[in-house]
Amino acid sequence: MRTVLLFSLVLTFLFPTFAFAFPFGGQVGLAVPCYNLAIYANVGPPRGGPFIWTPATKTYAFGAPSSGRWLLGLAGAPYYCIVSIQPVIVWPGTYITMMGSSQ
Helix, strand or coil: CCHHHHHHHHHHHHHHCCCCEEEEEEEEEHHHHHHHHEEEEEEEECCCCEEEECCCCCCCCCCCCCCCEEEEEEEEEEEEEEEECCCCCEEEEEEEEEEECCC
């Protein structure tokens, strides 16, 4: 009984049940600096959407996103970009976990 329980416990924790990051990629159409030390990037097709780069993002070749660059990476949790303080304007997006960009 104890061996079966130990085996099932090891098997359960050996394989993750959920992936907490999803791939994205495309050309950046709009890149806006945020007051919370982030960059809001509106990424176009093929796998686009609103994404937010922070200094904690694992960034590979050619640095942070800017307009016209192509991005490829992984994104995870919802995040926010404070665009203006007065009046308060906050844009939602998805936090970029890791990414690489074109030149």
